[in-house]
Amino acid sequence: MKERLLAAVSGARSSYAEIRVRRVWSSSVLVRNRAVEVAGSATRIGGVARAVSPDTGWGVVGFTEVDRLEPQVSLAADLAAAAVNRRPVLLAPIPIRQLELADVLQDDPRATPLSAKRAIADRLSAVIHDFDRRIVESRVLYRDDVVETWLATSEGAWLHETRGETSLSVLAVAREAGNLERVLGTWSGKSAGPALDGALPALESVAPKAIERLHAVPVRPGRYTVILDPAAAACVAHRIVAHLGRTTLPGADPDALPLGLRVGPECLTLGDDPTAEGLRGSAACDDEGTPTRRTILVQNGVVTGHLTTRETAARTHLAPSGHGRAGSLHAAPAPRAANSFLAQGAGTLEDLLRGVGSGVYVSDLLAAEESGGNLTLRAGSSRAIRNGSLAEPVKGVQLEGSMLSLLGRVEAVAGDFTWDSSATRCRDGAAGVVSVTAGAPHVRLMDVPVSEGMP
Amino acid sequence: MIERLLHAVAGRVAAADAVAKADDTLTVSLDDEGRVTVTASRSEVSHLRIAGDGKVAVASSTDPSPLALAEQALADLPEGEDLTLHFPAPAPLPGVMTRSPQAAAAGPETLLSMLRPLAGRLARTNRRVEVWAERSLGLVRVGNTRGVLAEYEVSTIGIGTMIESIGAGAAPPCRLHVAGATMPSMVEVETLVTEADRRLAPPPVESGALSGRMPVCFAPRALAILLLPLRAALLGHEALLGRSPLRGRRGEPLFDRRFSLVDDALVPARPGSRPIDDDGVPSRRVDLVVEGRLAAMAADLRIGALAGVPSTGNAWRQAFGPPRVGFTNLLVRAGDGDRAALLAPLAPGLLVEDLEWGPGPNPLPGAFMARAPWAYLVEQGEVRGRVESVSLTGNAFDLLGRVVAIGSDATWVGSWCAPSMVFDGVGVVVR
Numbered sequence: 001m002k003e004r005l006l007a008a009v010s011g012a013r014s015s016y017a018e019i020r021v022r023r024v025w026s027s028s029v030l031v032r033n034r035a036v037e038v039a040g041s042a043t044r045i046g047g048v049a050r051a052v053s054p055d056t057g058w059g060v061v062g063f064t065e066v067d068r069l070e071p072q073v074s075l076a077a078d079l080a081a082a083a084v085n086r087r088p089v090l091l092a093p094i095p096i097r098q099l100e101l102a103d104v105l106q107d108d109p110r111a112t113p114l115s116a117k118r119a120i121a122d123r124l125s126a127v128i129h130d131f132d133r134r135i136v137e138s139r140v141l142y143r144d145d146v147v148e149t150w151l152a153t154s155e156g157a158w159l160h161e162t163r164g165e166t167s168l169s170v171l172a173v174a175r176e177a178g179n180l181e182r183v184l185g186t187w188s189g190k191s192a193g194p195a196l197d198g199a200l201p202a203l204e205s206v207a208p209k210a211i212e213r214l215h216a217v218p219v220r221p222g223r224y225t226v227i228l229d230p231a232a233a234a235c236v237a238h239r240i241v242a243h244l245g246r247t248t249l250p251g252a253d254p255d256a257l258p259l260g261l262r263v264g265p266e267c268l269t270l271g272d273d274p275t276a277e278g279l280r281g282s283a284a285c286d287d288e289g290t291p292t293r294r295t296i297l298v299q300n301g302v303v304t305g306h307l308t309t310r311e312t313a314a315r316t317h318l319a320p321s322g323h324g325r326a327g328s329l330h331a332a333p334a335p336r337a338a339n340s341f342l343a344q345g346a347g348t349l350e351d352l353l354r355g356v357g358s359g360v361y362v363s364d365l366l367a368a369e370e371s372g373g374n375l376t377l378r379a380g381s382s383r384a385i386r387n388g389s390l391a392e393p394v395k396g397v398q399l400e401g402s403m404l405s406l407l408g409r410v411e412a413v414a415g416d417f418t419w420d421s422s423a424t425r426c427r428d429g430a431a432g433v434v435s436v437t438a439g440a441p442h443v444r445l446m447d448v449p450v451s452e453g454m455p
Numbered sequence: 456m457i458e459r460l461l462h463a464v465a466g467r468v469a470a471a472d473a474v475a476k477a478d479d480t481l482t483v484s485l486d487d488e489g490r491v492t493v494t495a496s497r498s499e500v501s502h503l504r505i506a507g508d509g510k511v512a513v514a515s516s517t518d519p520s521p522l523a524l525a526e527q528a529l530a531d532l533p534e535g536e537d538l539t540l541h542f543p544a545p546a547p548l549p550g551v552m553t554r555s556p557q558a559a560a561a562g563p564e565t566l567l568s569m570l571r572p573l574a575g576r577l578a579r580t581n582r583r584v585e586v587w588a589e590r591s592l593g594l595v596r597v598g599n600t601r602g603v604l605a606e607y608e609v610s611t612i613g614i615g616t617m618i619e620s621i622g623a624g625a626a627p628p629c630r631l632h633v634a635g636a637t638m639p640s641m642v643e644v645e646t647l648v649t650e651a652d653r654r655l656a657p658p659p660v661e662s663g664a665l666s667g668r669m670p671v672c673f674a675p676r677a678l679a680i681l682l683l684p685l686r687a688a689l690l691g692h693e694a695l696l697g698r699s700p701l702r703g704r705r706g707e708p709l710f711d712r713r714f715s716l717v718d719d720a721l722v723p724a725r726p727g728s729r730p731i732d733d734d735g736v737p738s739r740r741v742d743l744v745v746e747g748r749l750a751a752m753a754a755d756l757r758i759g760a761l762a763g764v765p766s767t768g769n770a771w772r773q774a775f776g777p778p779r780v781g782f783t784n785l786l787v788r789a790g791d792g793d794r795a796a797l798l799a800p801l802a803p804g805l806l807v808e809d810l811e812w813g814p815g816p817n818p819l820p821g822a823f824m825a826r827a828p829w830a831y832l833v834e835q836g837e838v839r840g841r842v843e844s845v846s847l848t849g850n851a852f853d854l855l856g857r858v859v860a861i862g863s864d865a866t867w868v869g870s871w872c873a874p875s876m877v878f879d880g881v882g883v884v885v886r
Contacts, residue, residue, distance in 0.1 A: 026775065029534070030777070032696070036536050036537070038513070039531060039535050040513045040528070040535070041514055041530075041531055042514060042516060043516045043518055044515075044516060044517040044518075044775060045518065046498060046517060057491035057492050057493065058493070059493050060493065060494040061496070061497075062497065062498070063496070064497065064498040064500070065499070079493040079494070079495060079563060080493070083483070083492060083493045087489055089490070115533070118534045137696070182817070330496045332494070371627075371826065371828075453824065
């Protein structure tokens with residue numbers, strides 16, 4: 001494959017060309033209410049060729065036919081020629097690397113029979129239903145993917161890597177006297193080995209959580225001091241990094257997060273680190289062949305950087321950060337988050353609780369949605385905070401506000417940072433879906449408007 | 456490919472069906488600084504479903520080798536779903552227009568020649584405008600071991616825009632698009648420009664003490680969102696799982712008599728139009744709600760087998776997922792109210808052009824609390840201005856029993872065609 005890709009880009013009729021081919025093996029098992037609904041496999045191969053010259057726009061060709069690669073690059077050059085541009089496309093220079101990272105996978109899921117994957121899902125489903133007769137519905141989704149990628153550019157960059165990912169998603173629905181509660185738990189890792197075994201108790205706990213929530217009281221709307229647990233804080237960090245960190249995109253509001261703007265207190269540092277070891281968004285190079293690097297977006301409350309591709313870096317005179325990620329087999333790279341984090345501060349959860357007279361402790365999120373710079377968070381498990389201690393469970397907690405206003409409400413960050421192991425995927429319209437990880441410690445926010453959301 | 460796939464499993468399983476989908480999509484985008492990007496995407500995906508010994512397995516692949524896909528499905532069959540499927544026999548297919556030669560022939564230059572004037576028509580000093588056009592060509596082949604073998608070509612062409620307003624009191628980003636199997640007409644393009652101006656021009660107004668229950672007019676795009684619960688509840692899958700509140704209520708008068716909803720794959724030249732579904736069942740018009748009474752739910756072969764009902768021809772094969780039941784083209788029957796008749800009951804009230812469903816509440820119970828960034832205060836039949844920070848609350852099923860008026864302005868939004876509808880007693884919260 002290497003020779004074929006290099007040959008395809010070497011003859012390109014454009015000043016720059018790249019081609020990426022990706023093969024994906026996947027299997028999935030869906031067990032609903034103890035019965036298998038889906039158990040199957042899929043394989044797909046495809047890629048994307050891109051070409052650009054200083055006086056043209058991008059020509060991009062997605063394909064599934066990989067026997068002949070030169071015509072794909074040639075068509076990309078033709079499309080680029082048709083895209084007469086009024087402004088030149090410039091690419092920031094990058095170090096040219098040739099990386100061979102297609103090592104043998106540890107616990108390769110392709111070597112595990114589908115029956116063993118089904119057994120995991122069957123067992124989880126049984127555990128959830130057997131926990132309590134009030135569990136009226138369950139859904140267990142097991143999924144694994146192995147992705148092999150080849151990338152070549154006309155500048156000589158070359159990448160070949162193989163990555164594996166396994167995920168489990170577990171839903172429990174409890175009902176009592178017309179009251180219906182849903183709890184979702186997810187896990188993902190690079191393989192289904194011992195790490196998955198270690199995650200099973202947490203996934204099984206969705207059943208007792210759903211039962212507990214039956215008796216939780218609805219939150220009383222108002223303004224509270226809110227403490228986010230590390231997973232919830234990580235979700236917020238990801239949303240902010242993913243959606244405010246890309247102001248270099250064409251069409252994005254350049255004033256949303258300008259360099260030098262103070263957006264939070266000294267204790268607030270936000271960034272994205274694709275070089276972190278072994279996470280879902282980790283990579284040596286991005287999908288443009290740019291070596292990845294840890295990028296700080298907000299340092300001690302002040303905006304210091306953005307996520308970039310080569311094109312957006314050149315446009316904004318920033319160094320390429322290695323965040324050009326493709327959201328599908330056929331997608332062109334766009335600046336996307338990888339492993340977003342809110343850096344740790346100091347102290348413990350107890351330190352954050354101290355002095356809080358009345359507040360809400362959010363210990364997981366059911367949903368987080370961004371729209372027009374506003375973020376709405378719906379919390380799953382929550383507890384009231386009274387006089388510095390965690391109190392009774394409350395439900396229906398919904399936080400809403402502009403992302404920047406949420407950052408401005410951060411007042412303390414604990415020192416218990418952890419990467420979240422949830423099976424998180426970042427969706428972004430036509431740019432597709434990328435796997436991401438997020439991490440954070442406990443975070444305290446002051447004077448947050450809390451409303452009661454829909455079930 | 457279909458024939459080879461079915462041949463590869465013939466005699467090894469009780470029955471099988473297969474779907475092959477080829478797609479060739481061309482997209483041209485033009486940003487506010489004049490940058491053009493042209494993207495072409497070609498894909499071919501094959502889906503195989505096999506049935507035997509009371510089990511069903513599915514597999515899909517982009518690999519053109521039928522043997523590999525067949526072996527994959529056969530290996531997965533012992534772990535498959537417990538299900539006995541009855542595949543359809545060959546039957547005459549209805550005629551339906553799914554492809555336009557003019558749309559199929561559109562290249563980058565044609566798309567760009569549509570975009571530059573559109574960008575010019577939308578441009579204003581206080582706007583950042585991006586426009587895009589997309590042409591998709593497809594070939595769908597469906598077959599099974601009982602002898603069904605059919606194919607049809609599809610074309611879809613769409614244009615869209617994302618407009619950001621700049622400056623104090625700016626409106627939120629405005630996203631609009633139109634799509635169909637044929638080239639967009641001048642009227643459709645002009646309608647899009649008019650809608651952009653209609654939504655962006657009114658200045659923000661003070662909402663005062665607007666919160667409370669009041670009549671609200673939902674324009675077609677907003678109605679599509681408001682009726683998400685109804686659409687979810689009409690899927691046979693949800694009824695089978697016992698989650699649909701409409702389960703077991705066929706024939707009952709549930710909604711206002713003026714409300715009727717149909718799923719129609721035979722409407723010419725719309726995104727969901729097709730002569731046969733992905734299970735090999737001939738397409739037909741399906742009355743879902745007739746004059747307020749539940750008439751049917753959408754079903755595919757799997758739902759039909761599990762629930763003991765016939766398929767309604769609503770099967771879809773996703774790119775790399777299991778078969779699923781879904782709608783084709785959904786049409787709400789238009790009324791006779793013109794714009795003045797729709798706005799007259801709003802005294803005061805809101806006109807809502809678009810709606811955001813919010814972060815993941817389960818739509819099936821019907822309860823909603825949705826942001827309405829495109830809400831306008833209406834008094835004495837006149838639009839006074841855009842109201843900011845509006846959320847709407849209520850229950851979509853209850854609202855369908857409180858219809859005040861239905862407009863004559865049925866408009867296609869993708870594969871959804873609906874008029875404006877006015878409902879009484881909608882909860883309005885202005886923060």
